[in-house]
Amino acid sequence: xxxxxxxxxxxxxxxxxxxxxxxxxxxxxxxxxxxxxxxxxxxxxxxxxxxxxxxxxxxxxxxxxxxxxxxxxxxxxxxxxxxxxxxxxxxxxxxxxxxxxxxxxxxxxxxxxxxxxxxxxxxxxxxxxxxxxxxxxxxxxxxxxxxxxxxxxxxxxxxxxxxxxxxxxxxxxxxxxxxxxxxxxxxxxxxxxxxxxxxxxxxxxxxxxxxxxxxxxxxxxxxxxxxxxxxxxxxxxxxxxxxxxxxxxxxxxxxxxxxxxxxxxxxxxxxxxxxxxxxxxxxxxxxxxxxxxxxxxxxxxxxxxxxxxxxxxxxxxxxxxxxxxxxxx
Amino acid sequence: xxxxxxxxxxxxxxxxxxxxxxxxxxxxxxxxxxxxxxxxxxxxxxxxxxxxxxxxxxxxxxxxxxxxxxxxxxxxxxxxxxxxxxxxxxxxxxxxxxxxxxxxxxxxxxxxxxxxxxxxxxxxxxxxxxxxxxxxxxxxxxxxxxxxxxxxxxxxxxxxxxxxxxxxxxxxxxxxxxxxxxxxxxxxxxxxxxxxxxxxxxxxxxxxxxxxxxxxxxxxxxxxxxxxxxxxxxxxxxxxxxxxxxxxxxxxxxxxxxxxxxxx
Amino acid sequence: xxxxxxxxxxxxxxxxxxxxxxxxxxxxxxxxxxxxxxxxxxxxxxxxxxxxxxxxxxxxxxxxxxxxxxxxxxxxxxxxxxxxxxxxxxxxxxxxxxxxxxxxxxxxxxxxxxxxxxxxxxxxxxxxxxxxxxxxxxxxxxxxxxxxxxxxxxxxxxxxxxxxxxxxxxxxxxxxxxxxxxxxxxxxxxxxxxxxxxxxxxxxxxxxxxxxxxxxxxxxxxxxxxxxxxxxxxxxxxxxxxxxxxxxxxxxxxxxxxxxxxx
Numbered sequence: 001x002x003x004x005x006x007x008x009x010x011x012x013x014x015x016x017x018x019x020x021x022x023x024x025x026x027x028x029x030x031x032x033x034x035x036x037x038x039x040x041x042x043x044x045x046x047x048x049x050x051x052x053x054x055x056x057x058x059x060x061x062x063x064x065x066x067x068x069x070x071x072x073x074x075x076x077x078x079x080x081x082x083x084x085x086x087x088x089x090x091x092x093x094x095x096x097x098x099x100x101x102x103x104x105x106x107x108x109x110x111x112x113x114x115x116x117x118x119x120x121x122x123x124x125x126x127x128x129x130x131x132x133x134x135x136x137x138x139x140x141x142x143x144x145x146x147x148x149x150x151x152x153x154x155x156x157x158x159x160x161x162x163x164x165x166x167x168x169x170x171x172x173x174x175x176x177x178x179x180x181x182x183x184x185x186x187x188x189x190x191x192x193x194x195x196x197x198x199x200x201x202x203x204x205x206x207x208x209x210x211x212x213x214x215x216x217x218x219x220x221x222x223x224x225x226x227x228x229x230x231x232x233x234x235x236x237x238x239x240x241x242x243x244x245x246x247x248x249x250x251x252x253x254x255x256x257x258x259x260x261x262x263x264x265x266x267x268x269x270x271x272x273x274x275x276x277x278x279x280x281x282x283x284x285x286x287x288x289x290x291x292x293x294x295x296x297x298x299x300x301x302x303x304x305x306x307x308x309x310x311x312x313x314x315x316x317x318x319x320x321x322x323x324x325x326x327x328x329x
Numbered sequence: 330x331x332x333x334x335x336x337x338x339x340x341x342x343x344x345x346x347x348x349x350x351x352x353x354x355x356x357x358x359x360x361x362x363x364x365x366x367x368x369x370x371x372x373x374x375x376x377x378x379x380x381x382x383x384x385x386x387x388x389x390x391x392x393x394x395x396x397x398x399x400x401x402x403x404x405x406x407x408x409x410x411x412x413x414x415x416x417x418x419x420x421x422x423x424x425x426x427x428x429x430x431x432x433x434x435x436x437x438x439x440x441x442x443x444x445x446x447x448x449x450x451x452x453x454x455x456x457x458x459x460x461x462x463x464x465x466x467x468x469x470x471x472x473x474x475x476x477x478x479x480x481x482x483x484x485x486x487x488x489x490x491x492x493x494x495x496x497x498x499x500x501x502x503x504x505x506x507x508x509x510x511x512x513x514x515x516x517x518x519x520x521x522x523x524x525x526x527x528x529x530x531x532x533x534x535x536x537x538x539x540x541x542x543x544x545x546x547x548x549x550x551x552x553x554x555x556x557x558x559x560x561x562x563x564x565x566x567x568x569x570x571x572x573x574x575x576x577x578x579x580x581x582x583x584x585x586x587x588x589x590x591x592x593x
Numbered sequence: 594x595x596x597x598x599x600x601x602x603x604x605x606x607x608x609x610x611x612x613x614x615x616x617x618x619x620x621x622x623x624x625x626x627x628x629x630x631x632x633x634x635x636x637x638x639x640x641x642x643x644x645x646x647x648x649x650x651x652x653x654x655x656x657x658x659x660x661x662x663x664x665x666x667x668x669x670x671x672x673x674x675x676x677x678x679x680x681x682x683x684x685x686x687x688x689x690x691x692x693x694x695x696x697x698x699x700x701x702x703x704x705x706x707x708x709x710x711x712x713x714x715x716x717x718x719x720x721x722x723x724x725x726x727x728x729x730x731x732x733x734x735x736x737x738x739x740x741x742x743x744x745x746x747x748x749x750x751x752x753x754x755x756x757x758x759x760x761x762x763x764x765x766x767x768x769x770x771x772x773x774x775x776x777x778x779x780x781x782x783x784x785x786x787x788x789x790x791x792x793x794x795x796x797x798x799x800x801x802x803x804x805x806x807x808x809x810x811x812x813x814x815x816x817x818x819x820x821x822x823x824x825x826x827x828x829x830x831x832x833x834x835x836x837x838x839x840x841x842x843x844x845x846x847x848x849x850x851x852x853x854x855x856x
Contacts, residue, residue: 011852066853071696073849089848094699106694110502110614119610122603123698349770356773364780367796368787375791376647384646506624510631517635527642 001049001175001207002068007041007077009063009231010034037063039231041077050201050208052222052239056320060231061211065177068209069099082175095124098173100165102183107152113163114148117170124171131170138166142196158189165193169200178210182217194220215313225312227319234319234326243311246318246325249283251308252293256280257301265295335431336439343443358451361400362458369396370464385527392524397465398552399521401452402545406483407512408441408448414495415504418584434492434581441488445481468554476551479562483544486566489573496577499584520546540565603704611711622714629673629718633725636662636786651790657818658788660729663722664747665786665810670719671751672758678710680762680778684771690853702848707759739817746813746826752833754809757781760840766847781806788814805832 014030038060045051053061066072067079070086070093079086084093107116121131139145142162147155155163161181169176178197182190194217201208201221212218218225218239225242227235235242249270259277260266269282269292284292296302308314319325348354370393377389387395414437417423426433459465467473494507501507516522518541525533525546536542543565547558615622640662644655653661683706686692695705730739761778765771784800789811792800800807812825 066693069693069697071693071853072851089696091699094697097697099693099697101693104691104693108610108614110617111610115606115610115613119603119606122599122606123700125599350768350773352768353770353773356768356777360773360776360780364783367784367792367800371791371793371796372787374793375651376643501621501624502618503621506621506628510624510628513628513631513635517631517638522635522639523642527646529642529645 001047001082002043002045002209003078003080004041004043005078007038007043007064007067007079008036008075009038009060009067009072010075011037036231038067038074038228041228041231041233043226043233043236045207045209047207048201048205049224050210050222052218052225053209053211053228054218054225054316055211055228057213059228061228062179063231064228065099065179065209065211068175069097069177070094071099095171096174097177098168098171098175099177100168100179100181102161102180105152105160105164106167107160107163109153111151112149113152113155113167116152117148117167120167120170126171134170134172135166138169138196141199142166142192158185158192161185161189161193162196165196172204173206175207176209178208178212180212181210182212182214190214190216197221215310215316219310219312229319229323229326234323239312243315245315247283248286250286250289251281251311251314252284252289252305253279253281253308254296254300254305255303257303260300265299332431332435336435336442339431339436339439340443340446343440344447347444347447358454361404362455365396365400369393369400385524387524394465394553395524395549397459398549399545401456401459401552402480402483402548403521404448404452404455405477405480406544406548407487408444408484414492415498415501418495418498419502419504434577437492437495438488445484445488465552468552472551472554472556475556475559476548479551479559479566480548482563482566482570483548486544486570486573489570489577492577493573493580496580496584499580499587515541515544518542519544520549540569600700600704603700604708607709608711608713611709612713615711615713625712625714626717629670629715632669633666633718633722636666651788653788653790653818656729656732657814660726660733661788661810661814662786663725663729664750664813666722667719667726667747668751668754668809669782670715670722672754673712674715674719675708675711676755676758678712679707680758680771680775682710683707683762684765684775687765687769687771687851692851693853696848696851703759703844707762733818735817738820742817746816746829749826749829749833750809750813753805753829753836754785756833756836756840757804757806757809760836760843763840763843763847766850785809785811805836808832 012032012034014032041060041064053064055061063072067074068081068086070089073087082093082096084090086093106120107113108119117131117135120126121128126134135148136145139148142165144159144162144166147159147163152160152163165181181197182193185193197208197210198221200206208221210217210221222239225235225237225239226233227242235245256278263271263273263277263280266280266282269284272281273279282292293305297305373389373392373396377384377392380389382389384392414433417426417433423433426436456465460467468476490511491508494504494511497507498504518536518539519525520542525536525542528536542558543562547562550556550558637659640655640658643650644658648654650658686695692702692706695702698705726743730743735743758778761774761781762771765774768774781804785806789797789801789807792807797807808825808829812829815822815825
């Protein structure tokens, strides 16, 4: 479906000193900075997969997506999507892909969404019967039937995003690129978008590439993760393996009624106490989880305790703060 | 930070913005000069079929002087065309000025000063080129200074007009229409295409009761060493600027109430 | 054939979207009409005033020059109707990286890039200017041949103007900031609003060949005013073909330049 080999995208920008002197000087004297936004990237994605593309801001995720969709041209390397070179921008290719960007809109701002959908129908030559059926179906699932005839500028971000999604999927693409589709949305709207993508995938089985900074998105949708940092691929594999990248210890935290007087039992599990000693976070090896938890519950006045819900979030955070951890792999 | 520093910093930002895209900057500089050279010089050279011909009292060199000074006046006075506060309002960037400890009018006035200084430098540079190619001859130093000062005043007038039309974005979806309309009207009626003395007598008679001649025709004449329109021009422009100031304050208050009420 | 129909269908959608948009801003619609009117009046007024003082411009009299001017105004109307707004949008879209979706659509990107926004208000000034054109044509005692040739000449001129302007607009892919390019575009338009006979030397040669903005209006006039100068028509056709090809080549280069700024 998608294959890249040694893919590179180079950007050139220039430095400018502040102020009028710098402004005038920059008219002729510019020191250019070259940066590989994507560097020697190898990737292989199969049909029907949902792959999460993770990485900090500016890591090259969006650049990668834009190369996959043919919007920008790679500087070098091989790239094939659905058997096409995206930048040839063959019409058959463009009819098979979709790109949804949480930060950009393809709906016309000053007219109702339905007018934009009709335009898209014309773009992709969607037969009227199919169009009506798909609009009705998606609008129902997303609960936006009432919004189709409202001016887009009057919609909330969440409502607009649902309609963006509809607009992008009307032509039933084989590959869907989702670039931060839930950014800035409230929890309920995020959930709605995720559930929609999930059910859409179950029904039509498209290949989906997703970027997001919300680990909940990744956790609930993706089975495979690709981590990109500074344009390089740092991890590619099963989401369960990603969780174990920093070890298999389970993170468990306990809250106490009163601060335990003897804290020595916790020390060997890398205990992190809060300031007044009322709660602690531990990294427990999997095989000791039950035994030690039982011991704590029995011997201390525990109010409540929890294991972490989103281990990938912790892993991501650690890796972003200390990228060198990856090099020990 | 004292308010003065805020102004200074805004002016500096304006300079960086203008020069950030250098080809763009270059085009904006040479554009007017090129048009002057290609259209005005070609047109009038073609109109004057022989060297000693006089049209309405103007010889060919005089006519070219007139248009060369028109170029300088437009460069100096109409720099505020780039001030686009309408977009700030239309695209909802207004909110940031309501939060900044720096006012909307201060920001845009500072930007105007920023453009104005750049345009002034460009005007001087163009003037030097025109002198060099013998297309203008300079008046006496005092006349030149008076003409520069007067033209700067016209610049402030243009800015206050752009400010008003920009503010209309509170109600209008597009403000460029208003701006273009006003510009077309002024360019034609103020003598920057054809000297006002060429207009039919009845039109000249009407025009003298309007501010239009004061905007281009008067400053051109000042640069060419004729002072007669100065007093009337000064009065007209000053009154207009003061009037615009009050109108702008009023529109701003009304618009802001609309803005904050609707949460646009 | 099917794809022509499809393009037609897409364009119909553009028309209806633009119309919906424009009519929802009624005051602006009205102001656009006023702008067009002022533009026409000041252009014609300039020639009136000028010819009060001179008998002829080159070998053209007042009627001929005004016929030429109205011909150019009609081309401006066509451009205002279908093309102009898009140039300004292209500039902002390029800076904001908003062309992403345009590039994704399975049609030639020129359609949404250059023809997406229409300005329906131009239809009204178009009608007025066409009426004026007939008025001046009558004053010049046009023959049947002239009247039959007129639509074809207009079509060719509009083609050349569109192609040249689109090619110039593509330069925005290099400059990113479009104001300068749009500014130059407008200046070239005003150059072409005077007949070629006022220009001389290298300037004229360049503006007739390398950047043939003068051909747009002057070539048809030369033929209409003197049928023996039919080679101007040939010249016009060649320019259309050559620059269509250049436009095609520049597009291939331009789209590589697109960097798609992230929001």
